[in-house]
Each structure stands twice: as C-alpha cells, then as structure tokens.
Amino acid sequence: MEEKPQYVIEMRNIVKDFPGIRANDHINLQLKKGEIHSLLGENGAGKSTLMSVLFGLYQPDEGAIYKDGKEVHIKSPNDATALHIGMVHQHFMLVECFSVLDNIILGDEDSHGGWVTKKKARAKCEELMKKYGLEVDLNAKVSDISVGMQQRTEILKMLYRDNDILIFDEPTAVLTPQEIENLMKTMKNMAREGKSILFISHKLNEIMEVADTCTVLRKGKCIGTIATKDTNQQKLAEMMVGREVHFTVPKADAKPGKEVLNVSHLFVKNPYTHKETVKDVSFKVHSGEIVCIAGIEGNGQTELVNAITGLENVKKGNVVLNNIDVTKKSIFTKIKNGMSHIPEDRQKYGLVLDYNIQQNMVIEQYRDKKFSNHGWINFKKRKEYSDQLIKLYDIRTSQGSETITRSMSGGNQQKVIVGRELDKNHSLLVAVQPTRGLDVGAVESIHKKIIADRDKGSAVLLVSLELEEVMNLADKILVMYEGEIVGSFDPKNVTIPELGLYMAGAKRMKVDENGNSLGEGVEKEVATLVEGGHKNEEIK
Amino acid sequence: MKKSNKQVKRLFSAPADGLTSLGSSLICVFIGLLVGFLIMIFASFSSSLADADPLKGLGYLFSGPFTALDKANDFGNMVFYTVPLIFTSLSVAVAYKTGLFNIGAPGQFLMGTMCALLVALSIDSTSNATQGVFIWILALVIAAIAGILWGLIPGALKAYFGINEVIVAIMTNWIAANIFTWVFSLDNLSFMVNKPGGKSAYLLTTSSTGNGTPNLGLKALTNNSYLDIGIFLAVVIAILCWLLMNKTTLGYSMRACGLNKFSARYAGINDKKNILIAMGLAGALAGLGGALYYLNPGIEIQYQSVYQILPDYGFTGIAGAFLANCNPIACIFAALFIRYINASGTNLVSVGYNRYFADIIVAVIIYLAGFSNFFKGLLIRFKHKDRDAKQASSLYEKILVKGLKTKGGNE
Numbered sequence: 001m002e003e004k005p006q007y008v009i010e011m012r013n014i015v016k017d018f019p020g021i022r023a024n025d026h027i028n029l030q031l032k033k034g035e036i037h038s039l040l041g042e043n044g045a046g047k048s049t050l051m052s053v054l055f056g057l058y059q060p061d062e063g064a065i066y067k068d069g070k071e072v073h074i075k076s077p078n079d080a081t082a083l084h085i086g087m088v089h090q091h092f093m094l095v096e097c098f099s100v101l102d103n104i105i106l107g108d109e110d111s112h113g114g115w116v117t118k119k120k121a122r123a124k125c126e127e128l129m130k131k132y133g134l135e136v137d138l139n140a141k142v143s144d145i146s147v148g149m150q151q152r153t154e155i156l157k158m159l160y161r162d163n164d165i166l167i168f169d170e171p172t173a174v175l176t177p178q179e180i181e182n183l184m185k186t187m188k189n190m191a192r193e194g195k196s197i198l199f200i201s202h203k204l205n206e207i208m209e210v211a212d213t214c215t216v217l218r219k220g221k222c223i224g225t226i227a228t229k230d231t232n233q234q235k236l237a238e239m240m241v242g243r244e245v246h247f248t249v250p251k252a253d254a255k256p257g258k259e260v261l262n263v264s265h266l267f268v269k270n271p272y273t274h275k276e277t278v279k280d281v282s283f284k285v286h287s288g289e290i291v292c293i294a295g296i297e298g299n300g301q302t303e304l305v306n307a308i309t310g311l312e313n314v315k316k317g318n319v320v321l322n323n324i325d326v327t328k329k330s331i332f333t334k335i336k337n338g339m340s341h342i343p344e345d346r347q348k349y350g351l352v353l354d355y356n357i358q359q360n361m362v363i364e365q366y367r368d369k370k371f372s373n374h375g376w377i378n379f380k381k382r383k384e385y386s387d388q389l390i391k392l393y394d395i396r397t398s399q400g401s402e403t404i405t406r407s408m409s410g411g412n413q414q415k416v417i418v419g420r421e422l423d424k425n426h427s428l429l430v431a432v433q434p435t436r437g438l439d440v441g442a443v444e445s446i447h448k449k450i451i452a453d454r455d456k457g458s459a460v461l462l463v464s465l466e467l468e469e470v471m472n473l474a475d476k477i478l479v480m481y482e483g484e485i486v487g488s489f490d491p492k493n494v495t496i497p498e499l500g501l502y503m504a505g506a507k508r509m510k511v512d513e514n515g516n517s518l519g520e521g522v523e524k525e526v527a528t529l530v531e532g533g534h535k536n537e538e539i540k
Numbered sequence: 541m542k543k544s545n546k547q548v549k550r551l552f553s554a555p556a557d558g559l560t561s562l563g564s565s566l567i568c569v570f571i572g573l574l575v576g577f578l579i580m581i582f583a584s585f586s587s588s589l590a591d592a593d594p595l596k597g598l599g600y601l602f603s604g605p606f607t608a609l610d611k612a613n614d615f616g617n618m619v620f621y622t623v624p625l626i627f628t629s630l631s632v633a634v635a636y637k638t639g640l641f642n643i644g645a646p647g648q649f650l651m652g653t654m655c656a657l658l659v660a661l662s663i664d665s666t667s668n669a670t671q672g673v674f675i676w677i678l679a680l681v682i683a684a685i686a687g688i689l690w691g692l693i694p695g696a697l698k699a700y701f702g703i704n705e706v707i708v709a710i711m712t713n714w715i716a717a718n719i720f721t722w723v724f725s726l727d728n729l730s731f732m733v734n735k736p737g738g739k740s741a742y743l744l745t746t747s748s749t750g751n752g753t754p755n756l757g758l759k760a761l762t763n764n765s766y767l768d769i770g771i772f773l774a775v776v777i778a779i780l781c782w783l784l785m786n787k788t789t790l791g792y793s794m795r796a797c798g799l800n801k802f803s804a805r806y807a808g809i810n811d812k813k814n815i816l817i818a819m820g821l822a823g824a825l826a827g828l829g830g831a832l833y834y835l836n837p838g839i840e841i842q843y844q845s846v847y848q849i850l851p852d853y854g855f856t857g858i859a860g861a862f863l864a865n866c867n868p869i870a871c872i873f874a875a876l877f878i879r880y881i882n883a884s885g886t887n888l889v890s891v892g893y894n895r896y897f898a899d900i901i902v903a904v905i906i907y908l909a910g911f912s913n914f915f916k917g918l919l920i921r922f923k924h925k926d927r928d929a930k931q932a933s934s935l936y937e938k939i940l941v942k943g944l945k946t947k948g949g950n951e
Contacts, residue, residue, distance in 0.1 A: 311805065330808065330810070332808035335808045341806070348800075348802050348803070349803050350803060351800075352796050352804070353799070354799045355795075359796075363803070363807040363809075364808055367789050372789045375788050375790060376788055376789070377787055377792060
C-alpha cells in the first residue's frame with residue numbers, strides 16, 4: 001500500500017447535489033506535487049462546483065478530501081488558505097482603488113504599532129516576481145492596469161501567502177493571445193518550482209500545451225483521467241462532449257449577392273476621453289458572405305459595432321443598411337430594416353436577466369402582430385414561439401419557457417440570444433464574439449447556425465478575437481488596428497501568423513472603400529508606425 | 541465559485557412566486573409588531589408613561605379601527621384615508637417597475653390637489669347636483685393632468701439629460717409646496733372665499749360649492765364617516781395598473797427598461813419614451829390621490845400658509861409600494877394595512893401611549909420591507925430545506941465582503 005504515489009490533494013468520491021441536479025457524481029481527482037492538472041468539461045459539467053468544494057465554498061454531500069494523505073475538512077475559504085490552497089477566480093477579487101501591493105498584502109499585512117509596514121512585503125513580492133517571471137507594477141492602482149496584470153496580481157496574492165496548491169478557474173477567458181502565452185509560461189515555471197496547479201478550462205489547445213494530466217468531467221460524472229502526452233485534442237473533445245466533434249465546420253464557397261451593409265468613412269469618438277476610437281473605416285457586406293473583423297481587443301471593434309448597431313453615436317460617416325441611410329436612425333428602425341445583433345456582452349445587452357426565456361425571446365418583436373393584439377400581449381403565441389426555439393436551438397432549461405434567464409448557464413443564455421437573432425426576420429447579422437466562453441460542442445453548433453444563416457442569404461458581420469474562429473468562418477477578413485482597417489484578406493490566402501503581424505500593427509496595407517485590399521500591401525516597420533502615430537497626435 | 545454566486549443571486553434577486561412574496565411581507569409585519577410591542581414595554585418603564593399598559597396597547601394594534609366605541613365610523617375613516625395612500629403607492633410602484641424612484645409623489649400630490657380644488661371651489665354647483673358630478677369629474681381630470689405635467693419635469697430631465705430623477709423630484713416637491721401656498725394665500729383666493737356655505741374665513745371645503753366626491757350612502761352606512769366612492773376608484777385603477785404592467789406590450793417594455801435599460805435599448809425599445817410615460821403616469825396617480833382626498837366634502841383645506849412641510853402621503857406611498865413589492869394590486873392591501881395600524885394610534889392614547897407609537901411600528905415594518913428579498917431567501921430555504929441555500933446565504937456575506945463584481949460568470 002505504501003508504494004502508492006503520494007498525492008498532495010486527493011478528492012475521493014465527491015458527491016454534490018443541488019436542487020434538481022447532481023452537480024458532482026462520485027468524482028475522484030488526484031493531484032501530484034509539481035504537476036499541472038487540468039480539469040476539462042463542458043459548461044455546467046461540474047468543474048467549478050468541484051473546485052468550490054476544494055476551496056471550501058461548498059460542503060460535499062459525500063466523499064472526502066485528503067491532503068498529503070491525511071483527511072481534511074475544508075469548511076470555508078479560510079480553511080483552504082490555511083492548507084495553502086489558493087484560487088484565482090475568473091472574475092478577480094481586487095480592490096480597484098488600492099495599489100497592486102496593497103491588494104497583495106490585504107488580509108495578511110505586517111504591522112508595527114498599528115501602522116501597516118510594507119517594506120518586507122515589497123521585498124518578498126519583488127523576489128516572487130523575479131522568481132516566477134510575473135511582471136507587475138506594485139505601485140500602480142488596480143483600476144489603471146490591464147486585465148493580464150490584474151491576473152498576475154491575483155497570482156502574486158496566492159504566492160505571497162505561500163500557497164502550494166493553486167486553482168486557476170478559466171484563467172484565459174479574459175486574456176489576449178499574448179497574455180495567454182505569458183500565463184502558460186508562468187504556470188510552467190510555478191510547476192517547476194514545486195507548486196501543484198489545478199487548471200480549469202475548456203480550451204483544448206491550452207490544455208495540450210500546458211497540462212501534464214487531464215481529468216474530464218461530463219454532466220457531473222468523471223469520464224476519466226488521462227496523461228496529455230497520450231492523447232490529442234480530438235480525443236479530449238470526444239471525451240468531453242460524448243460524441244465526435246468537428247473543429248472546423250464544413251462550409252461551401254460564399255456566393256455574395258446584393259450589398260446589404262455599407263459603412264463609409266466612419267469615425268467614432270469616445271464622448272468622455274474624446275479619443276477617436278474608430279478612424280475612417282469603410283467596408284461593405286453583401287448577402288451570402290461572412291465578413292470578419294479580426295484584431296486584438298480594444299482596437300476599436302466594439303466601438304465600430306456599436307456605431308453600426310446604434311448603441312453608440314457616429315461622429316462622421318455613414319452607415320447604409322439595405323440602401324437606406326440609417327446612420328442617425330433609432331435602433332428600432334435598424335431592426336425593422338433587417339438588422340440582427342448578437343451582442344458582445346450577453347448579460348448587459350443581450351438579455352433581461354430577470355425576464356424568463358419567452359419574455360427574452362420576443363424582446364425585439366413584442367409589438368409585432370404575431371405576439372400582441374392591440375397592445376395586449378398574446379401569451380399563448382409567445383410561449384409557442386419560445387417553445388419552438390428552445391427545441392430548435394437545443395436550449396437546456398429547467399422550466400422550459402418559464403425559466404428565468406439569470407438561472408441559466410452562460411452557454412444556454414447565449415443560445416437564447418443566437419436563436420432569437422437568427423430566427424427573427426433579418427438580412428444582416430452582426431455577431432460579436434458569438435462563442436466567447438462556450439465549450440467546443442456549443443461552439444460547433446453556433447458556427448453551423450451562422451454558416452446556415454449565410455447560406456440562406458444573410459449578410460454576416462462577425463467580430464471575433466479568436467483567430468481560429470475567424471479562419472473557420474470568414475469569407476473575408478478585415479484586420480483592425482488602433483481604430484483603422486489595416487488589412488483585408490481572403491482566408492484561403494493568409495496564415496494565422498501573418499494575420500498576427502497585422503493585428504499587432506507590425507504590418508499594414510491600404511484598403512479601399514469596399515474593404516478590399518489595394519494590391520500587394522504597403523508594409524511598414526513598427527518603429528515608423530509608432531512615430532507616425534505620434535506625429536498625428538502632434539498635428540491634432 | 542461561479543455556481544455558488546449564481547445560487548446567491550437566485551436567492552437574493554430572483555422574482556419569487558406570489559406566495560413567497562406574501563410570506564415575506566407577513567414576516568415583516570410580524571417583526572414590526574413585535575418590535576412595537578417591545579418598545580411599548582420599554583416605554584412603560586418611563587415615569588411619564590407610568591400608567592401605560594403594553595399588553596392592551598398591543599391588543600389595540602391588532603384591533604385597529606375596531607377598538608373604540610364608534611367602530612363603523614373609525615372603519616369608514618380608515619378606508620377613506622387609505623384612498624390617497626393607494627394612489628401614491630401605485631405612483632411609486634409603477635415608476636419603480638420602470639427603474640425610476642419617484643420621490644416626487646408629494647409634489648405631484650399637491651399639484652393635483654391644487655388644480656382639483658381650483659376647479660371644484662371656483663364653480664358653484666350647490667343648486668345643481670348633476671353639474672356637481674360633472675365638475676367633480678372635471679376636477680379629477682384636471683388633477684391628473686397637473687400630476688402628469690409635474691411628474692414629467694423630472695421624467696424629461698432624466699430622459700433627455702440623464703439628470704437623476706430623485707434630485708429633481710426633491711426640488712419639484714418644494715416648488716410645488718410653495719406654489720400651493722402662494723395660490724392658496726388670502727389675496728389669491730379672495731374670489732373663492734365668502735361663498736355661501738363656506739365654513740369659516742380660513743377653511744374651505746367642497747361642501748361649499750357642491751362639487752364634492754359622491755358617497756352613494758357609504759357615509760351613512762359607516763355612521764357619518766368621510767368614506768366616499770374614492771375607494772372604488774382606487775381599486776379599479778390599481779387593477780388597471782396591474783393589467784398595464786403585466787398584460788400589455790407597453791408594460792412589458794417598461795419593465796424591461798426597469799430591469800435592464802441596456803438590453804432594452806439594444807432591443808430597440810425607446811427607453812426615453814418609457815421614462816416619460818412612467819413618470820407621467822406616476823404623476824397622474826399621485827395627483828389623483830391628492831384630488832380624491834381633498835375633494836371629499838368633509839376635508840377642510842386651509843388657505844393660508846398651507847404647506848411649509850410636504851404632505852406625508854407622498855412619502856408613505858414609497859413605504860406602501862415597497863411593502864407591496866411594487867405589485868399594483870398588493871398596493872391596495874399594503875395601504876390598507878398601514879392605515880389599519882395608524883388607526884390604532886388614536887386609541888393608544890387611552891392606554892397611556894401617544895399616537896406616534898403606531899407610526900414607529902409602521903416605520904419598523906417599512907424598514908423591514910427593505911429586507912423583503914432576504915426574507916424571501918429564508919422562505920425559499922425553509923421550503924426546500926436544503927443546505928445549499930443556507931451555505932449560499934452565508935456565502936452572500938463573504939461575497940459582499942470580498943466586493944465581488946456582480947457582472948456574473950461566463951459559465
């Protein structure tokens with residue numbers, strides 16, 4: 001018996017019930033010292049519940065947790081901390097108006113005569129930063145730093161408390177590709193230094209890259225634990241979803257028809273900072289084609305889409321939808337004119353979270369004759385319609401059309417929005433990050449739906465930060481950098497690294513009013529670009 | 541963590557079913573009465589209240605208007621005093637469902653009162669009962685219009701300039717109070733004074749012009765109380781408000797604005813228009829409340845230096861609305877309840893307390909109404925008897941402490 005490898009954490013037969021659902025069904029998890037162990041599963045598979053049990057936020061109904069072979073009872077996050085278990089939550093727990101250093105020491109401050117002393121803490125942080133290659137500005141305010149740096153602050157918080165079991169809850173969901181790469185490096189560093197890492201994710205490529213072992217959960221059950229070197233992405237996806245998954249959805253060549261959306265010389269200015277976020281953007285989207293805007297987050301994509309859909313004001317330029325100038329028209333008019341919009345922030349814009357599914361399903365059409373009669377709601381028709389969409393889009397609910405959307409998982413919330421926007425009469429679909437935070441199964445189904453919508457003759461404008469999604473779906477790729485379109489490509493003739501150069505601003509080409517590339521492309525060095533930027537500002 | 545967060549959210553913000561809402565309101569009432577009782581016990585130790593009897597006081601709180609000798613009259617008056625409160629509660633509730641906090645109800649109430657009285661007191665219908673009824677209706681319509689206009693001031697500023705409606709409404713309240721005082725000052729009212737049947741030089745009632753609210757025998761039925769047909773109007777309008785908010789497309793879009801104005805805007809709902817409609821409607825309701833109170837032939841209006849303070853009907857309306865969880869039909873019962881407790885105030889004097897003890901209890905209950913979501917959570921937990929809700933509610937504190945952003949998880 002003694003020959004069994006010693007696990008730093010072992011969770012045995014964990015069962016956790018919630019009303020109406022068994023979130024964890026006899027799950028076993030074994031974590032070795034110095035290992036990166038990933039926990040893979042669809043949305044709602046029970047990963048977060050399992051980690052909450054380990055972190056003391058939930059008590060398991062059955063089963064036990066062993067640390068270094070000894071049974072432990074973790075009743076609260078304080079117990080977990082005492083056992084040197086730390087967690088980086090997906091949504092950071094930082095005090096925004098405090099400095100990074102203050103946030104790191106918060107709750108664990110040294111004091112001298114009632115005054116907080118930070119000298120020792122600062123030295124320790126600096127040492128940790130050096131050791132693990134975690135770069136943060138200790139003096140900066142949290143509200144001023146990037147998401148990536150906030151995450152590094154969270155990691156430092158754990159390290160500062162000498163935690164040696166680190167839980168990362170979907171850490172890459174909020175990061176840019178470069179930041180993800182850095183995080184991967186950091187995680188590997190930490191594992192090398194003897195920390196044990198539990199890494200929750202549903203991004204297969206990341207797991208393959210960084211993890212040593214992978215435990216797959218599906219619908220609350222443990223499907224298996226497997227060493228990543230013995231498997232591949234395809235196999236993992238099948239384990240996770242329970243069926244064969246296609247990463248690339250087959251798609252026929254585009255047959256562009258008439259012009260649906262025409263954006264010409266659009267400028268958007270931020271009303272608060274007076275910074276121009278979109279500068280002279282022009283392109284066209286025809287029916288039957290998917291035009292995709294690629295770029296690193298914060299390069300004006302959000303503002304561009306908001307200006308097109310009407311959530312933000314246009315400073316200059318025109319938006320023409322189905323030959324009608326809708327630049328200054330209300331959102332209502334745009335929707336009437338055939339616009340469908342899958343918004344970037346599904347909880348802020350996409351749904352009224354306290355409304356149930358059927359109320360959300362008709363939010364753009366509630367005044368339509370189909371769903372109302374002289375100002376009175378037609379409850380029966382509304383429910384029929386909603387039931388139909390729930391079936392068609394495979395939305396998993398607990399109470400059918402009556403389910404309050406707040407109680408649903410993010411993936412299903414997204415399906416409600418996608419179903420609503422695709423089923424509505426439309427000729428233009430604006431989809432922003434339609435698969436953000438979803439698992440491969442849901443991604444596949446949404447990609448299929450978008451392509452089917454294109455084939456039915458819709459014009460699709462897709463904005464995505466995920467280059468793979470861009471490559472899979474687009475018929476034409478436009479790259480945005482600092483508010484301008486700096487490249488236009490046919491996805492067949494371009495590679496991801498090439499796109500990356502344009503996204504980072506290292507290369508650019510001239511693009512005409514239709515969003516087509518002008519010839520070979522005008523390449524510039526980064527340095528001259530930066531200089532040019534400064535000059536522009538000076539002129540202003 | 542995320543899962544738990546969701547659980548907590550479900551516990552603390554989920555629209556619970558009607559029964560749970562009712563239960564949570566009843567818990568508020570029970571704790572309020574208990575606290576009132578305790579305060580009465582403590583007060584009875586005071587030397588100035590040496591002969592106070594807390595047990596009897598508690599009994600009076602329960603018996604409300606059915607305490608004194610003239611029970612019919614007390615009951616009639618209680619119902620009558622409920623009418624304006626139902627209207628102001630509705631006013632607050634409808635606005636709140638649209639995401640607006642209508643603290644301007646007192647001002648709207650006063651403007652409605654003022655305009656209704658200007659109509660009802662300046663036209664003499666003493667010799668013509670039919671005309672009296674028409675003038676009464678006219679006065680109500682004018683009051684509603686005045687309320688709409690007064691409610692639209694904060695509404696329009698909110699819709700078009702994004703100015704906080706609470707701040708504007710507090711200003712308009714005082715403007716209304718001073719306009720009212722000015723209009724009902726002696727000089728301005730000289731054309732109404734000295735009407736035949738006017739009670740005295742300083743007090744006016746609609747009995748002097750015959751334009752008062754009809755009572756259809758209710759007054760006689762309740763032993764000469766103030767009770768009139770206003771209560772029927774209040775109930776009908778509360779039901780209409782409920783239908784509007786729950787069964788019509790307009791109500792649907794108004795509630796969407798109240799729950800999430802961003803997604804309403806995204807969906808092409810005109811949130812500016814809905815703000816105007818909600819504040820206009822709220823103003824009309826408060827204005828009607830004021831009019832129906834003062835149009836009663838028995839209620840006197842002093843015409844000199846009338847309002848240096850704001851009428852408490854407007855503010856108590858906030859309490860009524862929240863006790864009713866902003867459900868228009870429940871507003872009727874919430875208002876009745878507040879008046880029921882208030883009605884015991886006068887009786888408390890006979891057992892050695894003063895009437896403000898009743899107000900303390902109402903205040904406690906209203907304070908607790910703010911916790912109604914917490915009680916709902918308790919009830920749900922009790923109903924399911926499941927441990928997770930318990931964990932979740934203790935988690936709630938942890939999360940509050942950690943200052944979790946409520947943006948919600950992706951999963």
